[in-house]
Amino acid sequence: MGLLGLYAMLVSTAANAGPVSSRVYEPVSLADTQMEFRGEPPQTITAQTADGLTLAGAYWPPDDGVDQIVVVFHGNSYNHLVMAVRAEPWRVGGRGVLVASYRGFGDNPGKPSETGLYRDADAWIAKARELQPDARVYLFGFSLGGAVALEMAARRDATAVGTLGAFTSLKDAAPALLRPFVTEQYDNLETITRVNEPILLLHGTRDETIDPHMAERLEKAGGANVTRVNLAGGGHWVPFDSIAEKIWLQWEEAEAGRPAAAEKAP
Numbered sequence: 152m153g154l155l156g157l158y159a160m161l162v163s164t165a166a167n168a169g170p171v172s173s174r175v176y177e178p179v180s181l182a183d184t185q186m187e188f189r190g191e192p193p194q195t196i197t198a199q200t201a202d203g204l205t206l207a208g209a210y211w212p213p214d215d216g217v218d219q220i221v222v223v224f225h226g227n228s229y230n231h232l233v234m235a236v237r238a239e240p241w242r243v244g245g246r247g248v249l250v251a252s253y254r255g256f257g258d259n260p261g262k263p264s265e266t267g268l269y270r271d272a273d274a275w276i277a278k279a280r281e282l283q284p285d286a287r288v289y290l291f292g293f294s295l296g297g298a299v300a301l302e303m304a305a306r307r308d309a310t311a312v313g314t315l316g317a318f319t320s321l322k323d324a325a326p327a328l329l330r331p332f333v334t335e336q337y338d339n340l341e342t343i344t345r346v347n348e349p350i351l352l353l354h355g356t357r358d359e360t361i362d363p364h365m366a367e368r369l370e371k372a373g374g375a376n377v378t379r380v381n382l383a384g385g386g387h388w389v390p391f392d393s394i395a396e397k398i399w400l401q402w403e404e405a406e407a408g409r410p411a412a413a414e415k416a417p
Contacts, residue, residue: 291398355388
């Protein structure tokens with residue numbers, strides 16, 4: 152995620168005292184993205200948003216007999232292809248992986264915004280349920296994508312949710328000087344109080360972008376259904392190669408101990 156780059160751009164913007172919503176997002180076109188997968192590449196897949204946009208993402212269907220699929224939300228930069236390479240380890244055990252993307256990212260139409268990203272996430276969760284009607288759907292977000300995943304878990308029924316490098320709010324994540332100019336909210340500290348599903352918070356102990364203490368505040372706000380995992384020595388991004396299976400197991404253990412809950416309204 153490019154939040155450090157964001158801060159540098161905000162410094163120049165702050166002098167003009169204008170809103171900086173357009174500086175929050177740093178998409179990269181697919182033409183400028185050269186990525187290689189270790190195994191079979193994902194399928195290209197599209198989702199339709201409520202306001203009429205067609206968005207492209209990446210999809211590995213679950214193996215026959217596997218009823219688990221994770222919808223993965225990337226951060227404020229790059230695109231779904233970069234996140235697909237990073238998310239490939241989630242396929243362990245034949246699980247399904249749907250890598251979502253947002254308006255204005257990659258080659259997707261539209262202009263990103265907080266409201267827009269939530270609409271996009273809604274469309275991707277609906278797509279996951281369309282593709283795998285009987286599957287258990289999990290949500291996972293990296294950095295800014297963690298805010299998207301948590302908000303969707305608060306609004307929609309999911310089996311469990313997880314984040315990596317999540318902040319308490321976008322303003323909290325910005326330097327104090329720049330906070331008055333940050334207009335997007337992404338208030339995870341409030342959102343997490345509305346999530347009933349098991350929540351897994353992952354955070355690198357050497358995160359250079361988002362203070363690890365923010366994970367402690369989120370854990371406290373989220374209450375008993377939160378499990379916080381400190382990734383020793385990890386930075387803002389931590390590869391999933393060695394932890395994907397552990398995350399699945401953690402979710403399954405939390406799911407097994409979770410009392411039955413009423414499904415949220417669609």
